[in-house]
Amino acid sequence: MGSKGGVTEVHEEKDLVGSCGLYCGLCPRYQSRATSRCLGCHLGEQHSYCSVYRCVTKRGFTTCAECSEYPCGRLLRVLGVEKGLDSFVSHKPALPNLDEIKQDGLDSFLQEQRKRRLLAEHLISNYNAGRSMTLYCTACALMPPRTIERAIDKMKRSLDQGAVDETDQKKIAKAMRKLIEEAASDLGIDLALRRKRR
Numbered sequence: 001m002g003s004k005g006g007v008t009e010v011h012e013e014k015d016l017v018g019s020c021g022l023y024c025g026l027c028p029r030y031q032s033r034a035t036s037r038c039l040g041c042h043l044g045e046q047h048s049y050c051s052v053y054r055c056v057t058k059r060g061f062t063t064c065a066e067c068s069e070y071p072c073g074r075l076l077r078v079l080g081v082e083k084g085l086d087s088f089v090s091h092k093p094a095l096p097n098l099d100e101i102k103q104d105g106l107d108s109f110l111q112e113q114r115k116r117r118l119l120a121e122h123l124i125s126n127y128n129a130g131r132s133m134t135l136y137c138t139a140c141a142l143m144p145p146r147t148i149e150r151a152i153d154k155m156k157r158s159l160d161q162g163a164v165d166e167t168d169q170k171k172i173a174k175a176m177r178k179l180i181e182e183a184a185s186d187l188g189i190d191l192a193l194r195r196k197r198r
Contacts, residue, residue: 014062015040127177
């Protein structure tokens with residue numbers, strides 16, 4: 001577990017913050033247990049061809065938030081801001097994440113992201129029948145953590161009261177997804193990933 005004041009936790013999370021502001025800990029490719037699992041932008045192989053990563057590293061920064069040119073055209077192009085596109089993970093939080101890092105510092109940001117990652121991992125471990133990982137990662141990236149916690153508490157009560165069959169993992173996953181989707185809808189948050197059409 002972590003040390004006093006969250007110093008160890010923040011250190012562990014540092015490898016999961018992408019140069020572009022995306023947080024790898026909430027990417028389904030990071031959360032996957034498949035052989036194709038990605039270790040994150042800093043530890044995975046894809047950083048070798050990411051122009052944002054190369055630029056940030058060359059300048060001696062951790063993220064684009066440290067750069068006087070932020071937000072530059074390269075960053076906006078890579079994130080697909082003009083086209084409004086996503087990849088395996090929602091790109092919507094990237095710029096707000098960088099703004100938060102700029103305003104409150106990287107350590108504060110990483111503490112918040114750790115909470116979000118642990119919530120996603122809880123959802124994936126307890127309420128996934130094999131098709132919910134992307135939804136849970138996206139929800140934890142875009143929704144307030146307290147809202148996710150309330151949905152989890154509501155699900156626990158439903159299981160305790162027998163409203164959902166605790167022996168049927170598919171029904172449990174379906175009920176949890178419904179709670180998350182309803183909470184997102186109430187907040188006006190779209191959890192769908194915006195993919196490029198072929």
